[in-house]
Amino acid sequence: MAGITNTAFRRLCREYGAGLYVSEMITTRALVERNEATMRLIRHHESETPRSIQLYGVDPVVTAEAARIIAEEDRADHIDLNFGCPVPKVTRKGGGSALPWKLGLFRDIVEGAVKAAGDVPVTVKMRKGIDADHLTYLDAGRIAEDAGAAAVALHARTAAEFYSGTADWSAITKLKETVTSIPVLGNGDIWSAADAVRMMDETGCDGVVVGRGCLGRPWLFGELATAFGAEAPVVDANLGFVAQAFRRHAELLAEFFEDEDRGCRDIRKHVAWYFKGYPVGGDLRASLATASSLAEIDDLLAQLDHDAPYPGAAAEGQRGRAGSPKRPVLPQGWLDSRDIAEDASCELQGAELDTSGG
Structure with a gap:
């Protein structure tokens, strides 16, 4: 996450x-x-x-x-x-x-x-x-x-x-x-x-x-x-409710980053997740995924049918990345022993250098 x-x-x-x-x-x-x-x-x-x-x-x-x-x-x-x-x-x-x-x-x-x-x-x-x-x-x-x-x-x-x-x-x-x-x-x-x-x-x-x-x-x-x-x-997750939640998220991101443009850029990755299964056209989704201000987001959200009901199964189920199984990438010789070896310790030093947040 x-x-x-x-x-x-x-x-x-x-x-x-x-x-x-x-x-x-x-x-x-x-x-x-x-x-x-x-x-x-x-x-x-x-x-x-x-x-x-x-x-x-x-x-x-x-x-x-x-x-x-x-x-x-x-x-x-x-x-x-x-x-x-x-x-x-x-x-x-x-x-x-x-x-x-x-x-x-x-x-x-x-x-x-x-x-x-x-x-x-x-x-x-x-x-x-x-x-x-x-x-x-x-x-x-x-x-x-x-x-x-x-x-x-x-x-x-x-x-x-x-x-x-x-x-x-x-x-x-x-x-x-x-x-x-x-x-x-x-x-x-x-x-x-x-x-x-x-x-x-x-x-x-x-x-x-x-x-x-x-x-x-x-x-x-x-x-x-x-x-x-x-x-x-109690939530009635019709399209108007989802639009309101999306707008609130964008507003909070702008506050967190202390930068409206950066907040609006960060909300872009959430567009597909929020509107999964809802009647939101591809062009409008694409516009939301390129919006650079809260005012622009407001104009785009106003174009939605806010009375559109919760779509049920189409909005449910798996979200986010899934992908396929893959062979784990490990330090050389990692599986040879359950104990940490000196060569593995050298690899571990680099693992602490990354910036937080993934």
Whole structure:
């Protein structure tokens, strides 16, 4: 969700329903070195509570220091450690979903972060493993539990599966049976509130994590809240409602970037997600995807049939990238051992240099 879950989108989601809304991926070294862009990404709007920051790191010392900064400087109420990213630029350096293969390194990172964070709870998000022959989630779940993590979340796909196919919810069941003293959260193919209820019923997990399912549907969290017995606004997602949500998102992005042109450029990638299944012509979609001001967006949205009803199945189901399975890109010799080797450590040094936000 890099480039998506900035302050603007988190604020918008919160307006529709309660939840724990996590920041974009924050690189630990960039945070420790107080990179200007990273320090901006970890700022929260005053309306955001609880505040949550997602950390990506490969070095136990650096990750612990990043957690200490967050805790001591009161920058968040929750830290989530990301071990689920499958993109090649992350896994090729031993990060993301590749890292739990190295059990000792994984343990050191989680233990260090938990200790440094003090009273700030630390959770762990991960995938099933690298591929079907190199599964890591049960070992990683036990390690995270023993290390003092407050909860573990499983995206029920391997890195090799990327975002393709169907998530293996049976793995969430196995993790729940293995990790018994802390909550286990499920992730993968939550496209609706009904999916979330079904996942919890089928797997016994303690909660759900939503990623791509909220793209263009920030009100999904209100539907989830209602499904689990909380109060949230009742939504009639006709085209007028969707247009209003899209406009609000663009406005919040302009505020976040402190630049209307940049905010309007950033909202462009959301056009297809918001209007999936709705009667919005190709020319109008293309115009929305090139608009450079809020006034221009207003003029374009005024051309829509705001009374057009929710289209049902056409607007539901998978959103965002899916792709096809692919061979994970890993450091040379990564799979030869579950222990971190000196040559792999050299690769890991470069994994800490990327700027936050993906």
